[in-house]
Amino acid sequence: MIQIEVKKKMSTKNLPKLWTPGYLNVCIANFLMACSFNLLMPSIPLYITEQLGVAQTKTGIVLASYALAIMIIRPFSGYLVDLYSRKKILLISFICYVGMFSGYFFASTVMLFVVVRFFHGITWGLSTVSSSTLAIDLVPSERRAEGIGYYGTFMNVAMAIGPFVAIHIYQVYGFPTLLWCGMGMGLLGIIAVSLIKAPVRPKVEREKISLDRFFLLRAWPIFLNQLLPCFAWGTIGPFVAQYGKQIEIPNAGIFFLFWAGGIILSRIFAGKMVDRGHIHLVNISAMTIVAISFFVFATAHNIYAFCTAGLFIGVGFGMMFPALQTLYINMAENNQRGTANSTYLVGFDLGLALGMLIGGYISGIHSFEGLFIVASVLCVISILVYGTISRPLFNKKRLR
DSSP: OHHHHHHHHHHHHHSOOOOOHHHHHHHHHHHHHHHHHHTHHHHHHHHHHHTSOOOGGGHHHHHHHHHHHHHHHHHHHHHHHHHSOHHHHHHHHHHHHHHGGGGGGGOOSHHHHHHHHHHHHHHHHHHHHHHHHHHHHHSOGGGHHHHHHHHHHHHHHHHHHHHHHHHHHHHHTOHHHHHHHHHHHHHHHHHHHHTOOOOOOOOOOOOOOOGGGTSOGGGHHHHHHHHHHHHHHHTHHHHHHHHHHHTTOSOTTHHHHHHHHHHHHHHTTHHHHHHTTOHHHHHHHHHHHHHHHHHHHHHOOSHHHHHHHHHHHHHHHHHHHHHHHHHHHHTSOGGGHHHHHHHHHHHHHHHHHHHHHHHHHHHHHTOHHHHHHHHHHHHHHHHHHIIIIIHHHHHHHOOO
16 A cells, blocks of 8 residues: 555556646736627627527527637637747737627627627637647647647636626626726736747648648547537527526526636546546537436526536536547547547537537527426437447547
8 A cells, every 4th residue: 555655656646747837928928808799799699689689599690609700710729820930820810819809899780799709719610629729739739639638728717707797798898898897807818828938849841731720630530529518508598698597597697607616626536537547438428418317407497506506517628528538639640639639629610519509590480498408318329329329439539
């Protein structure tokens, strides 16, 4: 027993440092960028239905326009960050991303909202791919899953805090103030990016352009599997605030705090489990937790179930997304990290767009309860697909 404990202590001491200044800055920049973007997620549905008179069944079109833009830019983003300086691409795209906030001040019609949202999605897509790939460059390979997990925590917490703060700002100060807050956060994020000392990369020769430079072809079945839980994720940001209002929850924004708490809680153990070889256990367990949580969320209408479901939805997704991303990275060559990242993010965004687009339609003609039941069923299906297709494929084609 004493020898085992000594070995554990030695192995822990020998691990390379994770929280370097560069890694911390890219995480902070990621948080500020994501937080500013997610100020808009719950507020836009409220604004366009209350101020522009858009029907509930059509809100998904406005919401999904940015996700469509992201899906268009993601594959090219992966190619660009594999070829050019990741820090420079991040800095340029981040500046453009912050500038796009000004467009919402002039979006007085639904069509203008769709156009502004589309171009905001372009800049967001390029920023997130370059940011996540730069983060992987700054993380020691021995602690990759752990590093990806903590990096993702900053984004996921922003996706929780942003909507909670947004509802308060929107109700008290209005939509224009919300936009100024988003721009302020973005400017602080640009400063954080400028402070990053990116590792020197060897010069990369331009390769012949092929589909595999834009999409990790060997992982396409995992990509399809990923769409199912990501659809469920897409129903959270846009519709939880409206659902909470419908079932008379005093401040529906409290869901996002419990959601963030669940994500943070999952990071304590999930990344380390993946690094120790338990990636399939983490993914299957996470999908199961999310499926059960969505069912409870849809069927139990009280503040306790509302918050508890939010906590465990956060735990499940907090476990799942870094593990899914690690599947792609471990199936890609070292010079395809950007491609692997963009493929994972395209799957995330496509599922998210479908959740918004179809979710708006389902909630409009049926109910929010029906929407979240559908989300639960899709997560159950994802467990079956993972066990029969994704797991064997990864075991066969993994490179590390």
